[in-house]
Amino acid sequence: xxxxxxxxxxxxxxxxxxxxxxxxxxxxxxxxxxxxxxxxxxxxxxxxxxxxxxxxxxxxxxxxxxxxxxxxxxxxxxxxxxxxxxxxxxxxxxxxxxxxxxxxxxxxxxxxxxxxxxxxxxxxxxxxxxxxxxxxxxxxxxxxxxxxxxxxxxxxxxxxxxxxxxxxxxxxxxxxxxxxxxxxxxxxxxxxxxxxxxxxxxxxxxxxxxxxxxxxxxxxxxxxxxxxxxxxxxxxxxxxxxxxxxxxxxxxxxxxxxxxxxxxxxxxxxxxxxxxxxxxxxxxxxxxxxxxxxxxxxxxxxxxxxxxxxxxxxxxxxxxxxxxxxxxxxxxxxxxxxxxxxxxxxxxxxxxxxxxxxxxxxxxxxxxxxxxxxxxxxxxxxxxxxxxxxxxxxxxxxxxxxxxxxxxxxxxxxxxxxxxxxxxxxxxxxxxxxxxxxxxxxxxxxxxxxxxxxxxxxx
Amino acid sequence: xxxxxxxxxxxxxxxxxxxxxxxxxxxxxxxxxxxxxxxxxxxxxxxxxxxxxxxxxxxxxxxxxxxxxxxxxxxxxxxxxxxxxxxxxxxxxxxxxxxxxxxxxxxxxxxxxxxxxxxxxxx
Numbered sequence: 001x002x003x004x005x006x007x008x009x010x011x012x013x014x015x016x017x018x019x020x021x022x023x024x025x026x027x028x029x030x031x032x033x034x035x036x037x038x039x040x041x042x043x044x045x046x047x048x049x050x051x052x053x054x055x056x057x058x059x060x061x062x063x064x065x066x067x068x069x070x071x072x073x074x075x076x077x078x079x080x081x082x083x084x085x086x087x088x089x090x091x092x093x094x095x096x097x098x099x100x101x102x103x104x105x106x107x108x109x110x111x112x113x114x115x116x117x118x119x120x121x122x123x124x125x126x127x128x129x130x131x132x133x134x135x136x137x138x139x140x141x142x143x144x145x146x147x148x149x150x151x152x153x154x155x156x157x158x159x160x161x162x163x164x165x166x167x168x169x170x171x172x173x174x175x176x177x178x179x180x181x182x183x184x185x186x187x188x189x190x191x192x193x194x195x196x197x198x199x200x201x202x203x204x205x206x207x208x209x210x211x212x213x214x215x216x217x218x219x220x221x222x223x224x225x226x227x228x229x230x231x232x233x234x235x236x237x238x239x240x241x242x243x244x245x246x247x248x249x250x251x252x253x254x255x256x257x258x259x260x261x262x263x264x265x266x267x268x269x270x271x272x273x274x275x276x277x278x279x280x281x282x283x284x285x286x287x288x289x290x291x292x293x294x295x296x297x298x299x300x301x302x303x304x305x306x307x308x309x310x311x312x313x314x315x316x317x318x319x320x321x322x323x324x325x326x327x328x329x330x331x332x333x334x335x336x337x338x339x340x341x342x343x344x345x346x347x348x349x350x351x352x353x354x355x356x357x358x359x360x361x362x363x364x365x366x367x368x369x370x371x372x373x374x375x376x377x378x379x380x381x382x383x384x385x386x387x388x389x390x391x392x393x394x395x396x397x398x399x400x401x402x403x404x405x406x407x408x409x410x411x412x413x414x415x416x417x418x419x420x421x422x423x424x425x426x427x428x429x430x431x432x433x434x435x436x437x438x439x440x441x442x443x444x445x446x447x448x449x450x451x452x453x454x455x456x457x458x459x
Numbered sequence: 460x461x462x463x464x465x466x467x468x469x470x471x472x473x474x475x476x477x478x479x480x481x482x483x484x485x486x487x488x489x490x491x492x493x494x495x496x497x498x499x500x501x502x503x504x505x506x507x508x509x510x511x512x513x514x515x516x517x518x519x520x521x522x523x524x525x526x527x528x529x530x531x532x533x534x535x536x537x538x539x540x541x542x543x544x545x546x547x548x549x550x551x552x553x554x555x556x557x558x559x560x561x562x563x564x565x566x567x568x569x570x571x572x573x574x575x576x577x578x579x580x581x582x
Contacts, residue, residue: 135484270537272526272535285526362552369562371562372517428548
């Protein structure tokens with residue numbers, strides 16, 4: 001029997017019904033749920049700064065509740081998720097509460113920690129680690145900005161350990177997305193960490209399913225060719241050899257064909273000969289794809305090289321404030337009218353001595369996505385003005401300068417009723433590397449009942 | 460279709476390939492998947508990094524790197540600096556470059572004098 005691993009969440013905010021729909025129509029051995037985009041950790045970190053109980057992807061709890069009936073059966077799927085965010089223990093405790101409430105006290109929850117380096121930055125710098133920006137090479141000491149969070153991408157190894165210790169649900173913080181898929185394959189087939197081509201095959205599978213429905217017909221320029229209702233989320237069937245078949249539940253919407261798979265293969269990658277995870281470095285150019293028909297596509301030939309000696313760290317720092325306001329502008333000459341409105345706002349801000357450091361104006365409907373603002377006159381468009389400044393008060397002032405256009409700007413503008421645009425703190429991303437010996441992943445597996453006992457002792 | 464300016468015949472990328480884009484750190488990527496082997500051979504030759512960089516010049520892209528995946532008939536482009544500060548910092552509505560793939564469907568390649576397929580109907 002091949003190992004069947006599904007993914008039913010590609011980001012925090014993905015379809016909450018996807019997991020339940022998937023399990024209702026397909027048998028899978030593992031269900032993975034991926035919640036952490038590059039910046040999600042910074043959002044979670046600032047949430048936890050305000051409330052120590054928060055800091056994990058709460059969508060997961062809703063999904064867990066929706067699939068709990070499938071966990072009662074012996075052959076039910078095991079779940080692997082990075083929903084733990086910056087507070088995996090809190091997430092494990094909340095998940096334990098749900099399982100316990102449904103009579104699943106004995107179910108084992110594994111919690112993977114050790115990815116949080118936020119408190120270790122000083123120590124790393126003192127030890128001579130430059131933590132230089134991965135692209136610019138600038139050393140971190142030159143940043144001089146408040147660091148919000150720093151998390152290293154862990155690999156499959158601690159998840160495998162949790163599975164070995166009997167975990168039915170594994171909750172992690174920052175882990176390489178593909179490792180959520182690699183771990184169950186390594187555990188199931190007892191692969192060694194030197195089985196590089198097998199690890200490469202499972203990593204390709206993980207890369208293909210990590211964005212959920214993007215490999216099953218979502219996010220496609222061919223969207224009219226199939227039904228997007230009830231789109232099926234992906235299942236990777238991984239063989240002992242590391243060969244993979246990508247498919248989706250029968251009777252579901254969407255499409256799996258060689259193009260849907262290849263499009264996702266080249267999604268958000270750089271050098272395809274070196275797709276780097278903590279587990280293995282994969283050469284995507286060695287991969288061959290064969291359409292087997294009936295929404296089944298075989299992916300073979302992935303070649304792996306030894307895992308990297310440095311691990312990637314996603315460091316996030318505070319970088320000022322931004323706000324963006326939108327208005328609809330209608331009528332003949334609407335582009336000129338919108339341009340005049342933007343000028344008025346900026347000019348008024350400058351007159352008040354509150355000109356933002358950066359102003360970015362867009363005219364949606366007038367060819368913005370092609371970078372062209374061309375005739376013929378579109379007749380209507382959305383004007384969007386976005387500003388950034390290090391000083392919060394400057395950005396706040398901007399949000400108050402848009403509404404006066406109602407009375408003092410041209411006619412043919414609407415959309416004021418949505419109120420002032422919110423001011424949001426900007427978190428900027430500083431990718432860097434840390435040598436592997438600094439990282440010690442920690443695994444804790446306990447029954448749901450045990451997680452709750454601890455919860456009461458250490459609220 | 461003749462190019463408006465030069466009168467040269469052009470082919471629309473969207474007629475030869477499927478495209479998809481996203482953010483990779485502070486940069487964007489554009490995946491181009493040829494519809495068939497002939498389209499791939501054509502794109503491998505004529506869809507250069509320079510052409511892609513020119514098409515996306517308005518984004519402020521500073522450099523385009525091109526990677527071939529001949530096994531699967533795809534080309535990956537990395538668009539450095541195209542996100543105006545990266546997905547986090549960008550003031551664009553499409554801060555993650557999700558629209559670049561759809562925009563690239565409209566990229567036009569001037570057909571060479573020696574026909575690859577038929578000059579009248581693109582492959």
